[in-house]
Amino acid sequence: MFKVEGITQIFGGLTALEDVSFSVAPRSITGIIGPNGAGKTTLFNIVTGLYTQTKGQVYLGGKNISFFEPEILARLGLVRTFQNVELFGQMSVLENVMVGLHTKSKSGIFSCAFKLPGQIKEEKIVRIKAQQWLEFTGLADSADVAACNLPFGKGRLLEISRAMAVEPQIILMDEPAAGLNSRETAGLAELIRKIQALGTTIILVEHDMELVMDVCESIVVLNLGKKLAHGTPREIQENKAVIAAYLGED
Amino acid sequence: MLCKIMMKEKRQILIFALFALIILLVPLFLKGNYFLNVLVFIGINTLLAVALNLLLGYAGQISLGHAAFFGLGAYVSGILTTRFPVDPWLSLLIAAACAATLAFVIGFPILKLKGHYLAMATLGFGIIMYIFFNETVDWTGGPSGLSGIPNLRLGPVIFDNDLNNYYLVWIITLGVMLLSINLSQSRIGRALRAINDSEVAARVMGVNARILKVQIFTVSAFVSAIAGSLYAHTMTFISPTSFGFNFSVELLTMIIIGGLGSIYGSFLGAAILTMLPEFLRVFRDFDIVIYGLMLILITMFMPSGLIGGLEALFKIIAGKIKWSAARNV
Amino acid sequence: MDNSSQLVQYVLSGLSNGAIYALIGFGFAIIHNATGILNFAQGEFVMLGGMFTIFILSFLNLPLAAAIVLAIILSTLVGILFERLAIRPLKNIKPLSLVIITIGASIFIRGAAMLIWGKDTHALPAFSSNNPLYVYGATIMPQHLWIFGITLLIIIVNKLFFSYSILGKAMRACAYNAHAASLVGIDVKIMVLLSFAVSAAIGSMAGIIIAPLTMTSYDVGIMLGIKGFCAVIIGGMSSGLGTVLGGLLLGLLESLGAGYISASYKDAIAFIILLLILFIRPEGLFKQKETQRV
Numbered sequence: 051m052f053k054v055e056g057i058t059q060i061f062g063g064l065t066a067l068e069d070v071s072f073s074v075a076p077r078s079i080t081g082i083i084g085p086n087g088a089g090k091t092t093l094f095n096i097v098t099g100l101y102t103q104t105k106g107q108v109y110l111g112g113k114n115i116s117f118f119e120p121e122i123l124a125r126l127g128l129v130r131t132f133q134n135v136e137l138f139g140q141m142s143v144l145e146n147v148m149v150g151l152h153t154k155s156k157s158g159i160f161s162c163a164f165k166l167p168g169q170i171k172e173e174k175i176v177r178i179k180a181q182q183w184l185e186f187t188g189l190a191d192s193a194d195v196a197a198c199n200l201p202f203g204k205g206r207l208l209e210i211s212r213a214m215a216v217e218p219q220i221i222l223m224d225e226p227a228a229g230l231n232s233r234e235t236a237g238l239a240e241l242i243r244k245i246q247a248l249g250t251t252i253i254l255v256e257h258d259m260e261l262v263m264d265v266c267e268s269i270v271v272l273n274l275g276k277k278l279a280h281g282t283p284r285e286i287q288e289n290k291a292v293i294a295a296y297l298g299e300d
Numbered sequence: 301m302l303c304k305i306m307m308k309e310k311r312q313i314l315i316f317a318l319f320a321l322i323i324l325l326v327p328l329f330l331k332g333n334y335f336l337n338v339l340v341f342i343g344i345n346t347l348l349a350v351a352l353n354l355l356l357g358y359a360g361q362i363s364l365g366h367a368a369f370f371g372l373g374a375y376v377s378g379i380l381t382t383r384f385p386v387d388p389w390l391s392l393l394i395a396a397a398c399a400a401t402l403a404f405v406i407g408f409p410i411l412k413l414k415g416h417y418l419a420m421a422t423l424g425f426g427i428i429m430y431i432f433f434n435e436t437v438d439w440t441g442g443p444s445g446l447s448g449i450p451n452l453r454l455g456p457v458i459f460d461n462d463l464n465n466y467y468l469v470w471i472i473t474l475g476v477m478l479l480s481i482n483l484s485q486s487r488i489g490r491a492l493r494a495i496n497d498s499e500v501a502a503r504v505m506g507v508n509a510r511i512l513k514v515q516i517f518t519v520s521a522f523v524s525a526i527a528g529s530l531y532a533h534t535m536t537f538i539s540p541t542s543f544g545f546n547f548s549v550e551l552l553t554m555i556i557i558g559g560l561g562s563i564y565g566s567f568l569g570a571a572i573l574t575m576l577p578e579f580l581r582v583f584r585d586f587d588i589v590i591y592g593l594m595l596i597l598i599t600m601f602m603p604s605g606l607i608g609g610l611e612a613l614f615k616i617i618a619g620k621i622k623w624s625a626a627r628n629v
Numbered sequence: 630m631d632n633s634s635q636l637v638q639y640v641l642s643g644l645s646n647g648a649i650y651a652l653i654g655f656g657f658a659i660i661h662n663a664t665g666i667l668n669f670a671q672g673e674f675v676m677l678g679g680m681f682t683i684f685i686l687s688f689l690n691l692p693l694a695a696a697i698v699l700a701i702i703l704s705t706l707v708g709i710l711f712e713r714l715a716i717r718p719l720k721n722i723k724p725l726s727l728v729i730i731t732i733g734a735s736i737f738i739r740g741a742a743m744l745i746w747g748k749d750t751h752a753l754p755a756f757s758s759n760n761p762l763y764v765y766g767a768t769i770m771p772q773h774l775w776i777f778g779i780t781l782l783i784i785i786v787n788k789l790f791f792s793y794s795i796l797g798k799a800m801r802a803c804a805y806n807a808h809a810a811s812l813v814g815i816d817v818k819i820m821v822l823l824s825f826a827v828s829a830a831i832g833s834m835a836g837i838i839i840a841p842l843t844m845t846s847y848d849v850g851i852m853l854g855i856k857g858f859c860a861v862i863i864g865g866m867s868s869g870l871g872t873v874l875g876g877l878l879l880g881l882l883e884s885l886g887a888g889y890i891s892a893s894y895k896d897a898i899a900f901i902i903l904l905l906i907l908f909i910r911p912e913g914l915f916k917q918k919e920t921q922r923v
């Protein structure tokens with residue numbers, strides 16, 4: 051359903067990714083792990099159209115989406131969250147999610163400026179839907195807070211709410227548990243399962259092994275830009291190369 | 301929740317209605333006053349400040365060349381009505397369309413640039429246009445200017461005195477202010493603010509940042525050119541000095557002082573910067589020193605401008621009143 | 630003058646202007662590489678160099694060399710003050726705020742210069758004789774030679790400073806990765822301050838060596854600043870050969886354009902080149918494309 055093939059990314063002299071291929075089953079949760087600098091975020095940046103890969107293809111549902119722009123990908127149902135939280139700080143929590151619903155409405159500049167009837171109706175629906183997504187992630191109480199004033203853990207949740215508002219087929223989460231306490235992390239695991247239950251495919255980059263082993267059905271290990279292994283959590287835990295390169299570090 | 305939002309919307313409509321009412325009633329108290337003339341300029345500058353604010357305050361894209369669109373509007377209107385038998389109203393529309401077309405064409409390459417690069421590119425664009433205003437003497441009259449531009453007229457009403465001009469300029473300005481306020485509350489306004497906060501995240505959420513930036517740039521140029529045309533037809537004389545780099549900086553200063561992203565702030569900034577040189581003689585010599593200082597100090601200490609400061613003050617006072625009211629019960 | 634000597638003349642004045650643009654470009658690159666800021670006030674340092682020298686000459690009656698040294702010191706002080714007062718205290722370092730603050734500083738300095746020295750244009754005496762030399766029928770002022778010589782000297786010193794001195798290497802380290810630099814004990818704040826000082830100094834020197842040829846006034850900073858920016862953009866934001874070539878190229882095109890096409894559009898030519906470069910190759914003519922970090 052989702053597939054990357056031979057992805058290579060070279061920055062100047064640095065090969066950040068080299069010939070990485072793997073595929074992901076629909077409605078599954080796939081983990082991507084690897085030491086710092088392994089190229090996980092770079093892979094996400096390529097898949098979401100923010101970087102232009104040196105080589106390689108990306109497929110979504112059989113369609114070749116390599117080199118598509120991020121805004122097109124969002125409409126095709128591919129979204130992500132960011133490792134360094136990228137919220138719209140000056141806007142309220144609710145408005146952040148309403149931006150996530152941007153693709154679900156279509157009034158242009160003209161009808162917005164003149165408040166044409168269609169636009170008013172659309173706006174109402176968007177507002178209600180955004181509210182519903184906040185309830186889904188448990189942020190409804192903070193709807194009116196400015197996003198920049200949100201505590202860190204809730205900021206991560208808002209990133210997920212906003213991305214889910216796009217109603218994606220597939221959501222890529224970049225270290226959603228980084229900076230969360232153990233209670234928040236447990237809540238996150240819960241939320242990830244709830245998202246899966248909606249029929250969404252999930253790819254999760256994460257350093258929190260407990261979380262990864264807990265929720266993921268399959269795991270891809272990257273090291274120094276190369277794919278080291280791909281398998282079930284159990285297989286990965288027993289993989290010698292992975293232990294040597296990665297788990298051995300702890 | 302929804303109810304709260306509707307209340308907020310009602311309050312906004314009320315505030316605007318009050319503002320518009322005050323603006324429309326002011327001439328009754330100032331009939332035949334020289335001050336009315338200053339108010340016409342405040343209206344034109346407010347229109348320009350709102351236009352720049354759509355671009356810089358909403359979408360976060362700087363322009364140091366907006367005086368060029370203002371100038372283009374003025375010159376297209378001026379040339380069409382002095383050299384060709386074109387009706388002033390039609391010339392106003394053509395002028396705005398010209399500026400919008402130009403903005404649309406250069407918008408794609410120019411708005412790919414960010415931050416300082418965008419600032420330099422728009423500055424360069426502004427200076428190129430300024431050079432053209434000066435050098436295409438056959439058309440623009442060059443440095444000595446273009447005179448004899450006819451007034452606008454509507455049936456029997458000729459816009460050739462301060463009172464009529466006041467209503468002409470302010471009705472258009474109020475209209476544009478209302479549309480801009482509407483825009484900021486809408487899907488497009490949110491998308492623009494999202495681009496301002498994080499363009500990358502906005503794009504990932506499906507906002508077509510490139511197109512939207514060009515659109516708002518085009519709209520901004522369109523409005524600036526309307527202001528230029530109004531300026532030409534009310535002044536009846538234009539010359540390049542009004543459309544140079546210094547005026548672009550003045551516009552920037554207006555919206556920074558008033559408050560980035562605030563439509564009423566645009567009015568406040570335009571009012572202050574238009575009135576100061578009229579009433580404070582020293583200001584005329586010191587103007588760019590003061591603009592420079594204001595830009596630095598406001599950005600450092602009051603990033604949301606005077607409107608932001610006033611709002612904070614208002615909240616404190618309102619809080620105090622509520623508190624003492626609660627205690628009295 | 631026949632055609633070929635006219636061409637030589639244009640090339641010569643183009644190259645000498647270009648050398649100045651390159652120096653101004655260096656100033657941009659040094660601050661940009663240390664801080665990520667494009668200092669809009671760069672052109673004002675150029676103006677200050679010339680104006681300070683003229684002012685010191687006429688009020689203190691010092692010899693030219695002493696006046697020049699003093700003017701460079703004063704301009705450098707302005708650069709340092711600017712960093713200390715307007716850049717370092719900044720808390721929210723949004724790029725837009727930095728753009729606006731440097732624009733503010735630029736017009737503030739320009740306005741202050743206008744108040745102090747008035748709106749007149751001033752001439753600085755040439756460094757040595759005013760007797761022109763003749764080469765292939767073109768006139769060279771000795772000042773041209775001064776410009777080429779001093780520019781070359783600055784380029785060499787600049788290169789040596791950044792390649793071999795501890796301080797220069799530390800500044801480069803900061804430019805590359807400020808956080809890592811601070812971990813190895815480099816004081817990043819000092820380096821930022823230093824970058825403003827160095828680029829103010831270089832900018833003012835550019836202003837001083839050009840002033841005898843072109844005259845100067847409170848408002849020469851905008852045009853010179855943008856042209857220097859154009860040079861450094863062509864050179865891909867480096868304070869090296871690319872920017873020198875960029876400056877010379879711009880100077881040449883401008884002077885040939887003014888000579889053969891139209892003198893009144895001389896400045897427009899520079900800006901059209903600037904826009905074209907920004908539109909087509911914003912990473913510079915001589916540099917590989919980089920992927921902007923997200």
Ligand SMILES: Nc1ncnc2c1ncn2[C@@H]1O[C@H](COP(=O)(O)OP(=O)(O)OP(=O)(O)O)[C@@H](O)[C@H]1O
Pocket residue numbers: 061064066084085086087088089090091092093133920921922923
């Ligand atoms: N735009 C870029 N230009 C140059 N190098 C880059 C760029 N983006 C990433 N890199 C480099 O690519 C390598 C991989 O970085 P990446 O951010 O993908 O790692 P990561 O696996 O996400 O690490 P972490 O776990 O720390 O988030 C790093 O060496 C990084 O410095």
Ligand SMILES: [Mg+2]
Pocket residue numbers: 090091092133
């Ligand atoms: Mg990462």
